Amino acid sequence: MSLTADAADRPTLYKRIRADIEKRILTGEWPPGHRIPFEHELVARYGCSRMTVNKALSELAQADLIERRRRAGSFVRRPQHQSAVLKIADIRAEITALGRSYGYELIGRKLRAATAADRDRLGVKKAGKVVAIACRHSADNVPFAVEDRLIDLSSVPNAATADFSREPPGSWLLHHVPSTEAEHTISAIVADDRTAEALDIAVGAPCLVIDRYTWRSARTITAVRLLYPGDSHRLVARFKGG
Amino acid sequence: MSLTADAADRPTLYKRIRADIEKRILTGEWPPGHRIPFEHELVARYGCSRMTVNKALSELAQADLIERRRRAGSFVRRPQHQSAVLKIADIRAEITALGRSYGYELIGRKLRAATAADRDRLGVKKAGKVVAIACRHSADNVPFAVEDRLIDLSSVPNAATADFSREPPGSWLLHHVPSTEAEHTISAIVADDRTAEALDIAVGAPCLVIDRYTWRSARTITAVRLLYPGDSHRLVARFKGG
DNA sequence: TTGACTTATATGTCTAGACATATAATCGTA
DNA sequence: TACGATTATATGTCTAGACATATAAGTCAA
16 A cells, blocks of 8 residues: 555565665764664564565665674674775876876886786786886876886786887776776875975875776786875765765 | 486575686776677577576676666776775774774763854754764783764764773764764874874874764764874785776 | 574565567658 | 657666574573
């Protein structure tokens, strides 16, 4: 009765159930640890089948807002201790998203047998060939970031002949290597002579550093270090809920 | 037949379907844009009901791995342009997770009517009272981060009388204010005299800066700036899939 | 008190249907 | 050719059941 009669064009039922519960959690009405009603109670309250409330609760569980325990019930999870999520975008996308013009410039490219330092950076043990690339990204013709990259040719042989003078290696890899996993490390340094010159900032000025290490099913692909002027560049992360 | 007879103790069917598809996407066998089999085809292939394959596909859609379009089918989504997720943990948790001892020290606390600068920092227009707190976190008795925080008392009146000499304001807020939203900005600066002294580093040394602005349903709660020694502290972000 | 066994129950998964709905494709018409 | 109406179809949601399974709680004996 409540389904078609007075529903008008509200969201679907399971979404409304999910939103109802989410709201109570987010407002603190149901604090962490609180047991939310059993499925059969929600079935009675909303006058629907169990599959419908189950779908709502499953999605809340997937979003880590609640924890479900057999025989015991479903419980509001305690917040993940002020954790947040930061999106590190592709540089070109980042710049164009700001409505600025993107510029790219290859500084240097070398093909060589991996040195001990290279192997260390890539986290591989065996010797092999690598491409080392240095390049610069700019926004509205102002240096935006300098990139220092190593690509493992044993994983990406095509990279040996790729033309990085026009296409940034990041974009190239994105289009030539299927989905990968990556680990980022963010830190801060002060600019040395070379960095200062490349970024057109003062020696000793602060720089934000992003080190990204990328692999694909246990095979190292690439290691890259990005340097941004620390006072002008900012990474923004938003966090919502639980 | 295939369910109980030869299944042994493999994962449940819908999970297996989801994993099968996910694998093909991640290995590149089904590249971005590829149309994955229709539900009724998967029903035939796995010999199950449509609800089962629907559950698998719905979860893949929720994870942004595929896009579902009515009448057209389900398609592999193109990767989210090298975006990543970074967890910014609570400092105490961060330190104890590293197996180091956590130390906390209140440097200063002031209750005052909000100055123009305070209001700007909190993003509020009306005048009101605020608490300004300066404190320091340490790991194994070595300075780990200095914190400079502003709490809006019109949103959190209790904070006026809270004892921040033993409990860090971050933990206190976590326990006294229900779920909030936050925005983080990460940048780099060089240490000035005061910062250098507080962190026991050299003047001019690089520092990682996290500015966090927290609100709750359109009400500002707190604004905090955390300064970390840039060469020793690192934020690590992992990225998987897509 | 402790440990082993039993039972009750909430969640987990699944089915074989149903109708709703957005939209790609087709067809007819101006 | 271009546009508007129609149709076919894949997904979206939902039902009223079913059995599986982990486990909290109760029971009983050592």
